[in-house]
Each structure stands twice: as C-alpha cells, then as structure tokens.
Amino acid sequence: MSGGIGAGKSTVAKAFAERGGHLVDADRIAREVVEPGTPGLAALVEAFGESILADDGSLDRPALAAKAFADEESRQTLNSITHPLVGARTQELVEAAPDDAIVIQDIPLLVEGNLAPLFHLVVIVHADERVRLERLTSLRGMDANDARARIAAQASVEQRRAVADVWLDNSGDPQTLEGAAAQLWTDRLVPFERNVRERRPAAVPLELTDPDPEWGAIADRLVARLWVLAGDRAVAIDHVGSTAVPDLLAKPVIDIQITVADLEDTASLSEALTVGGFPQVTSIDRDNAKPEPAIGGTDETRWRKRFHASADPGRPANIHIRAAGSPGQAFALDFRDWLRSDPSARAEYAEVKRTALAASDGDPDRYVEAKEPWFDAAHRRVADWKASTT
Structure with a gap:
C-alpha cells in the first residue's frame, strides 16, 4: 500500500488492521532501526558525527537531513546504512x-523505489x-512551502x-474512504x-464485455509482476489473447504468455507462480492441436503447455507457459x-464469440x-x- 504524503494511508491501514490485517509500516520501521542503542544509530553517528544527536541521545532528524542530503555521496551513505536495516526488519x-494473515505493507516510497512488482496487490x-496541502498545513502544522x-x-x-x-480516492470525507477500504x-x-x-484460482464467470481501455495497463502490471x-x-x-487486441469484444480476462526454453523444466517456475498468486491448473496441459502442413497432420504433443490462473477475484488472468518455437507459442x-492488423477478422471473431456464448x-x-x-x-x-508479411 502506498500514496502521497497527506493522502490518508493511515486511515486505510487502520481499517485493514482493525479487520485483522498484519500491518508492516515502513515509516515506523525506519524510526525503530535508529533508536538509541541500536547499531543503526551508531553507524549514523560514525558516518555523520555526534552533531546528529539530540541532547537525550536520540536522533535529531533535521540535523541528520542537513548533512545526509547535502550531496549525493552523503545521501548514498545514509541509504547504505538504513536501507539494509529496514529491509531486514521488514x-x-x-x-x-x-x-493465514493478510500482510499489509505500508510503503510511502513504493513507486519511487520501483517496488510495485514485488507484491501480490498494490493499493x-x-x-x-489541494486537499493534501490543506491537511499537511492545518492538521500537521507544516509550512506551506515545505508541504508543496x-x-x-x-x-x-x-x-x-x-x-x-x-x-x-480520499479527496472526500474519511467515512467514505473507510467504507471503500x-x-x-x-x-x-x-x-x-x-x-x-489453498492454491486455487479465483472463480471467473463466463461473460463477454466491450473493450476496456484499462486492459493494456493491467497487462503491463501483470507482466512486470510475472518477470x-x-x-x-x-x-x-x-x-x-483478445484483451491484447484493440476494439475487440472479449472475456474480461487478461491472457499472458510466458515463453520458456524447455517446457519439461518448469517445476520451479510453476511453484513460484503459484506462491505468487497464480496457481497452476493441472487439468489443462495443452492447447487444442491444429493441423500443421510442415508435419503433414496433427501432433498433440507439440501443443503442450502449463497453465496457471490468477487467485485474485478482482483481476482475472490466465497464464500460459509454452516452449519457445512450439506451434502454440507462435500461434498465440x-x-x-x-487480429490487430485486420478489422474484418476482428469483427468476424467477435461474432463467433457471441454465437459460442449463446450456445x-x-x-x-x-x-x-x-x-x-x-x-x-x-x-x-x-x-x-x-x-505474406515476411
């Protein structure tokens, strides 16, 4: 979970925690690892001097910021000390x-750190x-220029x-945000x-919908996560699949193909996908074979694949693992x-879908x-x- 300063992450975190969420707060951890008596604080003092300490021996954060952000080298020194400690404690x-816990990680700089693909779901x-600025100045007493x-x-x-x-969206009242959370x-x-x-995909109803302009962005996030x-x-x-084709009627399920060198060497990949939120469906192990002129017929063994599907009920997805150079991989x-290149083929396929759904x-x-x-x-x-195109 993330969001800009003053957006209201704490409200959402509280709502999740009240319902049993296991909250891991990056800001809290960052403070914890440099408390008095910790190796983290000792390392900061060694790097930046005793002047970063307050009278009671705790970290004087403004004093540290004045030194640590004075130049790029100092900033990197700070990060080299704190980031490993925060990571280990996290x-x-x-x-x-x-x-069976739902782990909620509150990470303010999740986007800036390119961390989004590491998580099952990003909220x-x-x-x-304007709303954030008002909250920062009126509720936290922050200077307006500093807040901006x-x-x-x-x-x-x-x-x-x-x-x-x-x-x-938390631009309105807190009750609306709490209800959405x-x-x-x-x-x-x-x-x-x-x-x-339980290592099972989410149930997906059979339906066809008009093209959604968000399908491409959803696919991009899935691809990043799958990498x-x-x-x-x-x-x-x-x-x-159909959601990769503009202007095509489709089931609202994102199809992703993972190409591998050897389909027989995918056990560790399948386990990683299953743990990562894409359980394997062992009952599906091949595509419907098509006649291949090059071999003078149909060979079902050439159309084998591994199949996974999303466990997320809010983001249906099918993951097809196929070997490089196999007919199924190339045909996908x-x-x-x-279909992208031929509007008439798209229209024809859309009608085939409608007829098939009705039947x-x-x-x-x-x-x-x-x-x-x-x-x-x-x-x-x-x-x-x-x-004709090659």
Missing part, C-alpha cells in the same frame, strides 16, 4: 505473520493536491496510477488470501497480431468447443497472413 515482521491511496516541496518531490499521480491495482477487504483481499493459501516471479526462467512474457503471438449455456468448456471449428480455419489463415 522481512522479520513479514515472516512473523500467521500463515494506492490518493487525494487531490515534499509533494513535488514524490511520484506523480500518473506514476502512481500506472502501478495501482486498486485506487482509493472495508469493502475492498471483504470482497477482494480476504478471498485473494484464501485462494493463494519478478519468473526471473531468468522466462525467455519472453507477452500480453496475448501471430493470432493476436493478425454454451454458461459452460466454459462448451464455449471453447463452439469456437474450435472457426479456429481450425483461422489457423490456416493466420499462417497465410504471416507468410
């Missing part, structure tokens, strides 16, 4: 949480700058929106934690690009089966289109 508190608390400077030094609204899985806790955080712990989980076990990670990318009676398997004859023909058309 890890201790996270690991101390019960197995941003926002308030208009602090706001300006932090991430922009656009930067926070880019990483936000959830956006809580309570609903988020009940409707999303509680089932999300349970699904991750953290996959690391060098992935060759490429791409947004595929080529089919997406074909499915709400059964996802029947919906997929109803589309397969069209996909068999589309596979050949995509191959012809690909050949």
Whole structure:
C-alpha cells in the first residue's frame, strides 16, 4: 500500500488492521532501526558525527537531513546504512505473520523505489493536491512551502496510477474512504488470501464485455509482476489473447504468455507462480492441436503447455507457459497480431464469440468447443497472413 504524503494511508491501514490485517509500516520501521542503542544509530553517528544527536541521545532528524542530503555521496551513505536495516526488519515482521494473515505493507516510497512488482496487490491511496496541502498545513502544522516541496518531490499521480491495482480516492470525507477500504477487504483481499493459501484460482464467470481501455495497463502490471516471479526462467512474457487486441469484444480476462526454453523444466517456475498468486491448473496441459502442413497432420504433443490462473477475484488472468518455437507459442503471438492488423477478422471473431456464448449455456468448456471449428480455419489463415508479411 502506498500514496502521497497527506493522502490518508493511515486511515486505510487502520481499517485493514482493525479487520485483522498484519500491518508492516515502513515509516515506523525506519524510526525503530535508529533508536538509541541500536547499531543503526551508531553507524549514523560514525558516518555523520555526534552533531546528529539530540541532547537525550536520540536522533535529531533535521540535523541528520542537513548533512545526509547535502550531496549525493552523503545521501548514498545514509541509504547504505538504513536501507539494509529496514529491509531486514521488514522481512522479520513479514515472516512473523500467521500463515493465514493478510500482510499489509505500508510503503510511502513504493513507486519511487520501483517496488510495485514485488507484491501480490498494490493499493494506492490518493487525494487531490489541494486537499493534501490543506491537511499537511492545518492538521500537521507544516509550512506551506515545505508541504508543496515534499509533494513535488514524490511520484506523480500518473506514476502512481500506472502501478495501482486498486485506487482509493480520499479527496472526500474519511467515512467514505473507510467504507471503500472495508469493502475492498471483504470482497477482494480476504478471498485473494484464501485462494493463494489453498492454491486455487479465483472463480471467473463466463461473460463477454466491450473493450476496456484499462486492459493494456493491467497487462503491463501483470507482466512486470510475472518477470519478478519468473526471473531468468522466462525467455519472453507477452500480453496475448483478445484483451491484447484493440476494439475487440472479449472475456474480461487478461491472457499472458510466458515463453520458456524447455517446457519439461518448469517445476520451479510453476511453484513460484503459484506462491505468487497464480496457481497452476493441472487439468489443462495443452492447447487444442491444429493441423500443421510442415508435419503433414496433427501432433498433440507439440501443443503442450502449463497453465496457471490468477487467485485474485478482482483481476482475472490466465497464464500460459509454452516452449519457445512450439506451434502454440507462435500461434498465440501471430493470432493476436493478425487480429490487430485486420478489422474484418476482428469483427468476424467477435461474432463467433457471441454465437459460442449463446450456445454454451454458461459452460466454459462448451464455449471453447463452439469456437474450435472457426479456429481450425483461422489457423490456416493466420499462417497465410504471416507468410505474406515476411
């Protein structure tokens, strides 16, 4: 969880903590690791001198700031002392949480530190700058110029929106924010934690919706998160499927393809994805095979994959792990690009979706089966289109 200074993160944190959330507050930890008698304070004194201490032996923060932020070298010295201590203490508190706890990490500089992809879910608390300035000056007694400077030094609204899985607006009264936080806790955080712990995907109703301009941004966040989980076990990670095609009717489920070098060497990747909020669905282990002229027929073994799905009920996603160079891996990318390039194909596919949905009676398997004859023909058309573009 994060947000700009004066946005109201503490209100949301309190609402979560009252409902059983295991709160880990980065600001509180940063103060704790430099309290009197700690190795952290001793290291700061050694680096910056006795003048950073108050009369009672505690840290004089304004005095430290005057020295530590005087130049880049001093700032880096400060960070090299405090950041490892904060990180280690944070890890201790996270690991101390019960197995079924919802851990809430309050990190003011989450965006600035590029930390968003490390978390299952990012909640941003926002308030208009005018509102934040009023709170800082009237409630905290901060000088107006100082308040403006602090706001300006932090991430922009656009930067926070880019990483936000959830956006809580606190420009109004506290009761509205508390209500939104309570609903988020009940409707999303509680089932999300349970699904991750029980290693199962969130249930997703079968429906088609008009294109959502937010699908691309959601996919970008998912891709960033998946890169953290996959690391060098992935060759490429791409947004595929209907939500990757502008102006196309789609199920509101983001499809992501993780390309790997060897599909047989994915056990550790699958475990990392499962723990990271994308449980494996072992009942799905291949795509529907298509005829391949190059081999003179259909070979189902060439269409194998691993399949995961999001445990987050507020962000449906399918994760397809396919081997580099396999027909399924290539088709996922080529089919997406074909639809992007051909408006008539998009319109045709949208109608196929509508017909399949009507015939499915709400059964996802029947919906997929109803589309397969069209996909068999589309596979050949995509191959012809690909050949014409190379």
